[in-house]
Amino acid sequence: MKEIELSRSLYTAPRIEYVLEISGENVSACYQCGKCSAGCPSYSAMDISPHSVIRLLQLGQIEQVLRTEAIWLCASCQTCKVRCPKGVDLARIMEALRQIILRENISITNPSEIAEEELNNLPQIALIANFRKMTP
Ligand code: SF4
Ligand code: SF4
Structure with a gap:
């Protein structure tokens, strides 16, 4: 399993703050119950689960998240938002991640x-x- 580097500076890195700014969502509110993934219609095709996207962002691993196929397979159906007991709008976070790739012209x-x-x-x-x- 790939090692994950952890530090406070990773969580406050400009790109993470950019995701939070674009989406307006607080990833820290997520307590990893998994209800979003359980109801996600695209989950079976994703390389990582929707709640893992949030977890990696909580750990400051945005570079890893930006390389996933999951963010492109999200259909923005908002089932996750409806199911989330913490009110986290994962669809907005997925869109923010896609926006970063598009705005930074990442191929x-x-x-x-x-x-x-x-x-x-x-x-x-x-x-x-x-x-x-x-x-x-
Ligand atoms: S449903 Fe909400 S609190 Fe639960 S894992 Fe998903 S985002 Fe986190
Ligand atoms: S908005 Fe995206 S992540 Fe959320 S349930 Fe729908 S397809 Fe899954």
Whole structure:
């Protein structure tokens, strides 16, 4: 298992504060009950659970969170918000994480790494939408 570096400075790092500023949510309020993940319709396809996204943010691990597929698979359905006993709006946090990637022009997709067969079979509109969002 990958080691996690912990320090107060990580939690107050500018990017974490940026997530909190964009989302307006308090990740510290989450006590990891898991009700958000239990009701999430996208959970089975995610690489980490919704409540783990919050936990990693609590631990200052934003770089790790920004590399997950989970933030792109969130459908913003707000089931998690409705179920959360602490009133945490996870959909807003997921959107804030996506916004950081888009605003910082972080490249998620490398067109040259897409297999020719996929290029031929995927809908062109999906490819164009992907390149607009996922490449600087
Ligand atoms: S439902 Fe709320 S308190 Fe429970 S794990 Fe999810 S975000 Fe945290
Ligand atoms: S808003 Fe996103 S994380 Fe929350 S339940 Fe819906 S798909 Fe899952």
